[in-house]
Amino acid sequence: xxxxxxxxxxxxxxxxxxxxxxxxxxxxxxxxxxxxxxxxxxxxxxxxxxxxxxxxxxxxxxxxxxxxxxxxxxxxxxxxxxxxxxxxxxxxxxxxxxxxxxxxxxxxxxxxxxxxxxxxxxxxxxxxxxxxxxxxxxxxxxxxxxxxxxxxxxxxxxxxxxxxxxxxxxxxxxxxxxxxxxxxxxxxxxxxxxxxxxxxxxxxxxxxxxxxxxxxxxxxxxxxxxxxxxxxxxxxxxxxxxxxxxxxxxxxxxxxxxxxxxxxxxxxxxxxxxxxxxxxxxxxxxxxxxxxxxxxxxxxxxxxxxxxxxxxxxxxxxxxxxxxxx
Numbered sequence: 668x669x670x671x672x673x674x675x676x677x678x679x680x681x682x683x684x685x686x687x688x689x690x691x692x693x694x695x696x697x698x699x700x701x702x703x704x705x706x707x708x709x710x711x712x713x714x715x716x717x718x719x720x721x722x723x724x725x726x727x728x729x730x731x732x733x734x735x736x737x738x739x740x741x742x743x744x745x746x747x748x749x750x751x752x753x754x755x756x757x758x759x760x761x762x763x764x765x766x767x768x769x770x771x772x773x774x775x776x777x778x779x780x781x782x783x784x785x786x787x788x789x790x791x792x793x794x795x796x797x798x799x800x801x802x803x804x805x806x807x808x809x810x811x812x813x814x815x816x817x818x819x820x821x822x823x824x825x826x827x828x829x830x831x832x833x834x835x836x837x838x839x840x841x842x843x844x845x846x847x848x849x850x851x852x853x854x855x856x857x858x859x860x861x862x863x864x865x866x867x868x869x870x871x872x873x874x875x876x877x878x879x880x881x882x883x884x885x886x887x888x889x890x891x892x893x894x895x896x897x898x899x900x901x902x903x904x905x906x907x908x909x910x911x912x913x914x915x916x917x918x919x920x921x922x923x924x925x926x927x928x929x930x931x932x933x934x935x936x937x938x939x940x941x942x943x944x945x946x947x948x949x950x951x952x953x954x955x956x957x958x959x960x961x962x963x964x965x966x967x968x969x970x971x972x973x974x975x976x977x978x979x980x981x982x983x984x985x986x987x988x989x990x991x992x993x
Contacts, residue, residue, distance in 0.1 A: 669712045669713075679704055682701065682702055683730075685730040686727075688726055690723070695727075721755060722753070723896060730744070731744045753893075765975075767826065793806050793818070796816030800818045830917055832924065833873075835871055837901050848982060852951060856924070861885050866883050868921075870917075871894065876909045876910070877913075878916040880916050905936075906933055919946065923947065926953060949975035949977075950975075951979060953979055
């Protein structure tokens, strides 16, 4: 919404307002509408933007153009009405991830590591009493202070940390939509980590190598989401050489999840690199439209080497594929 006040004594029949909206990658949109000012020279205009992709958007200079009723004389004024907003990456709800299952489908019913984590003896806080809690669990001091029954809250067994590695190689993606899918997959998995209180970190192999250490806090996870907003797939060079730049931030014993459209030797080298540093490697293969029928061949290659692989054609199928249903 833009409100303009036009100086002067004589009222104008109408003015043309031209607004330019720029995206962080250089794309721009021009909005041009006419508005009829009031007798006091005040007018208001509302712009409706199209569905915008993730990114940072900034309003550039605004032009105000007026003409006489015959269109012979034109006056133009320009001013800067500063404004900026961001559009977050698309994401989808992921209810479960087979990576965290204790047993595979072949060995019988699955038990979620997340849901079945045993409690430790370390007290983590106080919660409301739940019918059936043992006397040894009652927090007597908290009960006396509040006047209502309180129980001890214990920490749960830790599960392996996870680091998501987003491949931002400029030559790896066939088109913009394929890279947007990779970013959306990453954002969806970060959301899964927040809900399930899993320590998930992020490594972006883009123009520079940026690594966020695995954390459970929502505030740190939000920084990772914010970082995804302005990525443009500008990375160059082998995956391993870029991974080496941030290897100190990769926890030993963690899950290493490569999100990449690449396959073949470059991916195997990266997964082997992770394995040599004590991490459990897996690959989420982000496919393009030409690989829908042939993409499963690569997943089979990974399985023969004992590596978990997932093939993703669209964001909508991510929950079923990660849950073992796709």
